[in-house]
Amino acid sequence: xxxxxxxxxxxxxxxxxxxxxxxxxxxxxxxxxxxxxxxxxxxxxxxxxxxxxxxxxxxxxxxxxxxxxxxxxxxxxxxxxxxxxxxxxxxxxxxxxxxxxxxxxxxxxxxxxxxxxxxxxxxxxxxxxxxxxxxxxxxxxxxxxxxxxxxxxxxxxxxxxxxxxxxxxxxxxxxxxxxxxxxxxxxxxxxxxxxxxxxxxxxxxxxxxxxxxxxxxxxxxxxxxxxxxxxxxxxxxxxxxxxxxxxxxxxxxxxxxxxxxxxxxxxxxxxxxxxxxxxxxxxxxxxxxxxxxxxxxxxxxxxxxxxxxxxxxxxxxxxxxxxxxxxx
Numbered sequence: 397x398x399x400x401x402x403x404x405x406x407x408x409x410x411x412x413x414x415x416x417x418x419x420x421x422x423x424x425x426x427x428x429x430x431x432x433x434x435x436x437x438x439x440x441x442x443x444x445x446x447x448x449x450x451x452x453x454x455x456x457x458x459x460x461x462x463x464x465x466x467x468x469x470x471x472x473x474x475x476x477x478x479x480x481x482x483x484x485x486x487x488x489x490x491x492x493x494x495x496x497x498x499x500x501x502x503x504x505x506x507x508x509x510x511x512x513x514x515x516x517x518x519x520x521x522x523x524x525x526x527x528x529x530x531x532x533x534x535x536x537x538x539x540x541x542x543x544x545x546x547x548x549x550x551x552x553x554x555x556x557x558x559x560x561x562x563x564x565x566x567x568x569x570x571x572x573x574x575x576x577x578x579x580x581x582x583x584x585x586x587x588x589x590x591x592x593x594x595x596x597x598x599x600x601x602x603x604x605x606x607x608x609x610x611x612x613x614x615x616x617x618x619x620x621x622x623x624x625x626x627x628x629x630x631x632x633x634x635x636x637x638x639x640x641x642x643x644x645x646x647x648x649x650x651x652x653x654x655x656x657x658x659x660x661x662x663x664x665x666x667x668x669x670x671x672x673x674x675x676x677x678x679x680x681x682x683x684x685x686x687x688x689x690x691x692x693x694x695x696x697x698x699x700x701x702x703x704x705x706x707x708x709x710x711x712x713x714x715x716x717x718x719x720x721x722x723x724x
Contacts, residue, residue, distance in 0.1 A: 398577035406546035406578055407435045407511075407567060410553035411473060413582070415443055418471060421557060422447040424458055425475030425511075432477055433513055433569060459485040459510065463493050466508040471557060476512040479566060480526040493562045494537030508562045509553075516656060516693055517570040517606065519700055525693035527657040529605075532564045533633050533666070539563040539587060540633040544608040546576040548631055551585030558584070568606035568656075588635035592644075594619070596626035599714055600644045602667060603654035604629050607705060611654045614710035623718065633663055638670065645671045649680035650717045654710055659687040684713045 401409070415421045422443075423436055429450050431437030440448040451458035455476055462474035476482050482489065489510075496506040516525040532540045541556055541563060543549040549567070556563040593608075594615055603611035608629055615625040628644050630637055645651045651671055655664035664685035671683045689703035 403571045406550035410550045414557045421471045423473045424449040455485040460488045466506040479512045509556045511565045514568045521695045522692035542605040551583045587632045590637035590640040591629040594627035596624040598624040599650045600626045600648045607654040607656040610707045613707040645675040646678040651683040652713045654686045
Protein backbone atom coordinates (compact mmCIF):
# COMPACT_ATOMS: atom_id res chain seq x y z
CA UNK A 397 0.00 0.00 0.00
CA UNK A 398 1.28 3.51 -0.77
CA UNK A 399 2.07 5.81 2.15
CA UNK A 400 1.33 9.52 2.38
CA UNK A 401 4.62 11.19 3.37
CA UNK A 402 6.27 14.59 2.98
CA UNK A 403 8.82 15.67 0.41
CA UNK A 404 11.51 15.80 3.14
CA UNK A 405 10.62 12.33 4.42
CA UNK A 406 10.82 10.96 0.87
CA UNK A 407 14.31 12.36 0.37
CA UNK A 408 15.45 10.97 3.72
CA UNK A 409 14.06 7.52 2.91
CA UNK A 410 15.90 7.47 -0.41
CA UNK A 411 19.24 8.23 1.24
CA UNK A 412 18.63 5.80 4.11
CA UNK A 413 17.71 2.95 1.78
CA UNK A 414 20.65 3.53 -0.55
CA UNK A 415 23.12 3.72 2.34
CA UNK A 416 21.74 0.46 3.73
CA UNK A 417 21.98 -1.16 0.29
CA UNK A 418 25.48 0.02 -0.65
CA UNK A 419 28.31 0.67 1.81
CA UNK A 420 30.10 2.88 -0.74
CA UNK A 421 27.35 5.51 -0.36
CA UNK A 422 28.05 8.27 2.15
CA UNK A 423 26.91 11.84 2.79
CA UNK A 424 29.12 14.87 3.26
CA UNK A 425 28.37 18.58 3.64
CA UNK A 426 27.83 21.38 6.12
CA UNK A 427 25.76 20.37 9.17
CA UNK A 428 24.60 17.08 7.64
CA UNK A 429 24.84 15.34 11.03
CA UNK A 430 22.12 17.63 12.38
CA UNK A 431 20.43 18.06 9.00
CA UNK A 432 19.66 21.68 8.12
CA UNK A 433 16.30 20.94 6.47
CA UNK A 434 15.71 17.57 8.14
CA UNK A 435 16.73 15.39 5.20
CA UNK A 436 19.76 13.83 6.92
CA UNK A 437 18.60 14.29 10.53
CA UNK A 438 19.15 11.10 12.55
CA UNK A 439 21.08 9.22 9.89
CA UNK A 440 24.34 9.58 11.84
CA UNK A 441 22.74 7.55 14.64
CA UNK A 442 22.39 4.65 12.20
CA UNK A 443 25.49 4.99 10.03
CA UNK A 444 27.92 6.94 12.22
CA UNK A 445 29.84 10.09 11.46
CA UNK A 446 32.22 8.28 9.12
CA UNK A 447 29.39 7.99 6.59
CA UNK A 448 27.45 11.13 7.59
CA UNK A 449 30.35 13.56 7.52
CA UNK A 450 30.25 17.23 8.48
CA UNK A 451 32.60 19.45 6.46
CA UNK A 452 34.12 22.90 6.90
CA UNK A 453 32.33 25.85 5.28
CA UNK A 454 34.21 25.48 2.01
CA UNK A 455 32.07 24.41 -0.93
CA UNK A 456 35.00 24.27 -3.33
CA UNK A 457 36.90 22.08 -0.88
CA UNK A 458 34.28 19.48 -0.03
CA UNK A 459 32.76 19.29 -3.52
CA UNK A 460 36.28 18.63 -4.83
CA UNK A 461 36.75 15.99 -2.12
CA UNK A 462 33.51 14.41 -3.28
CA UNK A 463 34.89 14.13 -6.80
CA UNK A 464 38.03 12.46 -5.49
CA UNK A 465 35.99 9.98 -3.46
CA UNK A 466 33.80 9.20 -6.48
CA UNK A 467 36.78 8.54 -8.75
CA UNK A 468 38.26 6.31 -6.03
CA UNK A 469 35.19 4.08 -5.97
CA UNK A 470 32.70 5.59 -3.51
CA UNK A 471 29.26 7.01 -4.29
CA UNK A 472 29.24 10.28 -2.35
CA UNK A 473 26.12 12.37 -1.80
CA UNK A 474 27.45 15.90 -1.42
CA UNK A 475 25.05 18.38 0.13
CA UNK A 476 25.46 22.07 -0.69
CA UNK A 477 23.04 23.76 1.68
CA UNK A 478 21.66 26.33 -0.78
CA UNK A 479 21.68 26.28 -4.57
CA UNK A 480 23.17 29.79 -4.60
CA UNK A 481 26.21 28.42 -2.75
CA UNK A 482 27.04 26.14 -5.70
CA UNK A 483 28.50 29.23 -7.38
CA UNK A 484 31.47 28.96 -5.00
CA UNK A 485 32.48 25.58 -6.41
CA UNK A 486 31.97 26.25 -10.12
CA UNK A 487 35.56 25.41 -11.02
CA UNK A 488 35.23 21.99 -9.40
CA UNK A 489 31.79 21.49 -10.91
CA UNK A 490 32.34 22.73 -14.46
CA UNK A 491 36.04 22.13 -15.12
CA UNK A 492 36.47 18.91 -13.15
CA UNK A 493 33.30 17.00 -12.25
CA UNK A 494 31.39 17.54 -15.50
CA UNK A 495 34.44 16.70 -17.61
CA UNK A 496 35.93 13.74 -15.74
CA UNK A 497 34.60 11.01 -18.03
CA UNK A 498 35.41 12.99 -21.18
CA UNK A 499 38.92 14.14 -20.30
CA UNK A 500 39.92 10.67 -19.08
CA UNK A 501 38.86 9.02 -22.32
CA UNK A 502 36.12 7.16 -20.42
CA UNK A 503 38.69 5.63 -18.05
CA UNK A 504 37.30 7.44 -15.01
CA UNK A 505 33.77 8.33 -14.04
CA UNK A 506 32.23 10.35 -11.24
CA UNK A 507 29.20 8.67 -9.58
CA UNK A 508 28.56 11.80 -7.55
CA UNK A 509 25.21 13.23 -6.46
CA UNK A 510 25.17 16.90 -5.49
CA UNK A 511 22.01 17.71 -3.53
CA UNK A 512 21.17 21.37 -3.02
CA UNK A 513 18.21 23.28 -1.63
CA UNK A 514 16.34 25.98 -3.53
CA UNK A 515 14.89 28.42 -0.99
CA UNK A 516 13.15 30.79 -3.39
CA UNK A 517 9.78 31.83 -1.95
CA UNK A 518 10.86 31.56 1.70
CA UNK A 519 12.11 35.14 2.23
CA UNK A 520 15.67 33.88 2.45
CA UNK A 521 17.13 36.95 0.72
CA UNK A 522 18.75 37.38 -2.67
CA UNK A 523 21.90 35.37 -1.89
CA UNK A 524 19.97 32.27 -0.85
CA UNK A 525 17.02 32.28 -3.25
CA UNK A 526 18.31 31.58 -6.75
CA UNK A 527 16.91 28.80 -8.92
CA UNK A 528 19.96 28.09 -11.10
CA UNK A 529 18.88 24.89 -12.88
CA UNK A 530 19.35 26.51 -16.32
CA UNK A 531 23.03 27.15 -15.51
CA UNK A 532 23.56 23.46 -14.87
CA UNK A 533 21.71 22.56 -18.09
CA UNK A 534 24.36 24.59 -19.91
CA UNK A 535 27.22 22.40 -18.63
CA UNK A 536 27.71 19.23 -20.71
CA UNK A 537 28.47 16.22 -18.53
CA UNK A 538 25.99 16.99 -15.74
CA UNK A 539 22.55 15.47 -15.27
CA UNK A 540 19.99 17.88 -13.82
CA UNK A 541 17.02 16.70 -11.74
CA UNK A 542 14.18 18.82 -10.29
CA UNK A 543 11.54 16.72 -8.48
CA UNK A 544 8.14 18.26 -7.80
CA UNK A 545 6.67 15.90 -5.20
CA UNK A 546 7.49 13.16 -2.67
CA UNK A 547 7.19 10.19 -5.04
CA UNK A 548 9.45 11.81 -7.64
CA UNK A 549 11.85 13.04 -4.95
CA UNK A 550 12.43 9.53 -3.63
CA UNK A 551 12.43 7.67 -6.93
CA UNK A 552 14.66 10.15 -8.73
CA UNK A 553 17.14 10.49 -5.84
CA UNK A 554 17.61 6.71 -5.71
CA UNK A 555 18.27 6.75 -9.46
CA UNK A 556 20.73 9.64 -9.04
CA UNK A 557 22.73 7.86 -6.35
CA UNK A 558 23.10 4.74 -8.53
CA UNK A 559 24.03 6.70 -11.66
CA UNK A 560 27.64 6.47 -12.81
CA UNK A 561 27.73 10.14 -13.86
CA UNK A 562 27.43 13.34 -11.81
CA UNK A 563 23.92 14.49 -10.99
CA UNK A 564 22.76 17.90 -9.73
CA UNK A 565 19.66 17.27 -7.63
CA UNK A 566 17.69 20.43 -6.82
CA UNK A 567 15.29 20.25 -3.87
CA UNK A 568 12.70 23.03 -3.72
CA UNK A 569 12.13 23.81 -0.05
CA UNK A 570 8.75 25.44 -0.66
CA UNK A 571 7.69 21.84 -1.28
CA UNK A 572 9.29 20.54 1.94
CA UNK A 573 6.03 19.91 3.83
CA UNK A 574 3.98 18.89 0.80
CA UNK A 575 2.62 15.36 1.01
CA UNK A 576 2.06 12.69 -1.60
CA UNK A 577 1.70 8.96 -1.99
CA UNK A 578 4.93 6.96 -2.17
CA UNK A 579 4.82 3.20 -2.84
CA UNK A 580 6.01 0.76 -0.20
CA UNK A 581 7.95 -1.24 -2.77
CA UNK A 582 11.21 0.09 -4.19
CA UNK A 583 10.76 2.43 -7.13
CA UNK A 584 13.52 3.94 -9.25
CA UNK A 585 12.20 6.60 -11.61
CA UNK A 586 14.23 6.72 -14.85
CA UNK A 587 15.86 9.95 -15.95
CA UNK A 588 14.52 11.47 -19.16
CA UNK A 589 10.95 10.29 -18.59
CA UNK A 590 8.40 13.08 -18.14
CA UNK A 591 5.30 12.71 -15.97
CA UNK A 592 1.98 13.33 -17.70
CA UNK A 593 0.09 14.85 -14.77
CA UNK A 594 -3.09 15.71 -16.73
CA UNK A 595 -4.21 14.73 -20.22
CA UNK A 596 -5.91 17.31 -22.43
CA UNK A 597 -6.54 18.55 -25.96
CA UNK A 598 -6.73 22.36 -25.96
CA UNK A 599 -3.55 23.52 -24.25
CA UNK A 600 -0.31 22.17 -22.77
CA UNK A 601 1.23 23.52 -19.57
CA UNK A 602 4.83 22.43 -18.88
CA UNK A 603 6.07 22.89 -15.32
CA UNK A 604 8.43 21.25 -12.83
CA UNK A 605 9.67 21.62 -9.26
CA UNK A 606 8.03 24.44 -7.33
CA UNK A 607 6.43 25.68 -10.56
CA UNK A 608 4.14 22.65 -10.62
CA UNK A 609 1.69 23.61 -7.81
CA UNK A 610 0.64 26.98 -9.36
CA UNK A 611 0.54 25.35 -12.79
CA UNK A 612 -1.65 22.55 -11.43
CA UNK A 613 -3.97 25.06 -9.75
CA UNK A 614 -4.27 27.03 -12.99
CA UNK A 615 -4.93 23.85 -14.98
CA UNK A 616 -7.68 22.78 -12.58
CA UNK A 617 -9.31 26.23 -12.77
CA UNK A 618 -9.32 26.14 -16.58
CA UNK A 619 -10.58 22.54 -16.63
CA UNK A 620 -13.47 23.60 -14.40
CA UNK A 621 -14.39 26.15 -17.10
CA UNK A 622 -14.40 23.51 -19.83
CA UNK A 623 -10.86 23.95 -21.19
CA UNK A 624 -9.10 20.64 -21.84
CA UNK A 625 -5.63 21.17 -20.34
CA UNK A 626 -2.64 18.85 -20.58
CA UNK A 627 -0.03 19.21 -17.82
CA UNK A 628 3.47 17.82 -18.28
CA UNK A 629 6.22 17.66 -15.65
CA UNK A 630 9.65 16.96 -17.26
CA UNK A 631 11.15 15.92 -13.90
CA UNK A 632 14.67 15.92 -15.37
CA UNK A 633 16.11 18.73 -17.46
CA UNK A 634 19.19 16.74 -18.53
CA UNK A 635 18.27 14.35 -19.98
CA UNK A 636 15.08 16.01 -21.21
CA UNK A 637 12.12 13.99 -22.46
CA UNK A 638 11.84 15.89 -25.74
CA UNK A 639 9.69 13.15 -27.24
CA UNK A 640 6.94 13.68 -24.65
CA UNK A 641 7.22 17.48 -24.85
CA UNK A 642 6.97 17.59 -28.65
CA UNK A 643 4.14 15.05 -28.72
CA UNK A 644 2.09 17.17 -26.34
CA UNK A 645 2.88 20.40 -28.23
CA UNK A 646 1.80 18.83 -31.52
CA UNK A 647 -1.39 17.46 -29.98
CA UNK A 648 -2.66 20.69 -28.41
CA UNK A 649 -0.93 23.32 -30.58
CA UNK A 650 -0.66 25.69 -27.62
CA UNK A 651 2.09 25.57 -24.97
CA UNK A 652 2.77 27.56 -21.81
CA UNK A 653 6.07 26.79 -20.04
CA UNK A 654 6.14 27.68 -16.34
CA UNK A 655 9.61 28.08 -14.83
CA UNK A 656 10.39 29.41 -11.34
CA UNK A 657 13.61 31.06 -12.55
CA UNK A 658 14.48 34.27 -14.41
CA UNK A 659 13.41 34.44 -18.06
CA UNK A 660 16.66 34.93 -19.99
CA UNK A 661 18.40 31.75 -21.20
CA UNK A 662 16.07 29.75 -18.97
CA UNK A 663 14.61 26.26 -19.14
CA UNK A 664 11.41 27.97 -20.32
CA UNK A 665 13.34 29.73 -23.09
CA UNK A 666 14.96 26.49 -24.26
CA UNK A 667 11.68 24.58 -24.20
CA UNK A 668 9.85 27.29 -26.14
CA UNK A 669 12.68 27.57 -28.69
CA UNK A 670 12.78 23.81 -29.26
CA UNK A 671 8.99 23.60 -29.61
CA UNK A 672 9.02 26.46 -32.13
CA UNK A 673 11.86 24.80 -34.05
CA UNK A 674 10.52 21.25 -34.21
CA UNK A 675 6.74 21.66 -33.89
CA UNK A 676 6.16 24.89 -35.81
CA UNK A 677 3.67 23.52 -38.36
CA UNK A 678 1.45 22.10 -35.60
CA UNK A 679 1.32 25.22 -33.44
CA UNK A 680 -1.81 27.37 -33.24
CA UNK A 681 0.05 30.14 -31.37
CA UNK A 682 3.61 30.95 -30.31
CA UNK A 683 4.68 29.22 -27.07
CA UNK A 684 4.65 31.43 -23.99
CA UNK A 685 6.86 31.57 -20.89
CA UNK A 686 5.77 32.26 -17.34
CA UNK A 687 8.80 33.00 -15.16
CA UNK A 688 9.68 35.13 -12.19
CA UNK A 689 10.84 38.68 -12.86
CA UNK A 690 14.41 39.27 -14.05
CA UNK A 691 15.65 40.63 -10.75
CA UNK A 692 17.35 39.31 -7.61
CA UNK A 693 14.77 37.93 -5.20
CA UNK A 694 13.76 40.56 -2.60
CA UNK A 695 13.89 39.76 1.10
CA UNK A 696 10.57 41.52 1.75
CA UNK A 697 7.81 38.86 1.65
CA UNK A 698 5.27 41.03 -0.24
CA UNK A 699 7.89 42.12 -2.78
CA UNK A 700 9.12 38.55 -3.16
CA UNK A 701 5.62 37.28 -3.84
CA UNK A 702 5.13 40.06 -6.38
CA UNK A 703 8.02 38.89 -8.59
CA UNK A 704 7.35 35.15 -8.33
CA UNK A 705 5.15 32.99 -10.50
CA UNK A 706 1.64 32.23 -9.25
CA UNK A 707 -1.63 30.72 -10.39
CA UNK A 708 -2.98 34.01 -11.73
CA UNK A 709 0.07 34.59 -13.96
CA UNK A 710 -0.18 31.07 -15.36
CA UNK A 711 -3.92 31.44 -15.99
CA UNK A 712 -3.41 34.77 -17.75
CA UNK A 713 -0.81 33.28 -20.09
CA UNK A 714 -3.11 30.35 -20.91
CA UNK A 715 -6.11 32.59 -21.49
CA UNK A 716 -3.98 34.77 -23.74
CA UNK A 717 -3.17 31.81 -25.99
CA UNK A 718 -6.79 30.68 -26.07
CA UNK A 719 -8.04 34.18 -26.89
CA UNK A 720 -5.61 34.43 -29.82
CA UNK A 721 -7.26 31.46 -31.46
CA UNK A 722 -10.76 32.73 -30.67
CA UNK A 723 -9.97 36.08 -32.32
CA UNK A 724 -9.01 34.49 -35.63
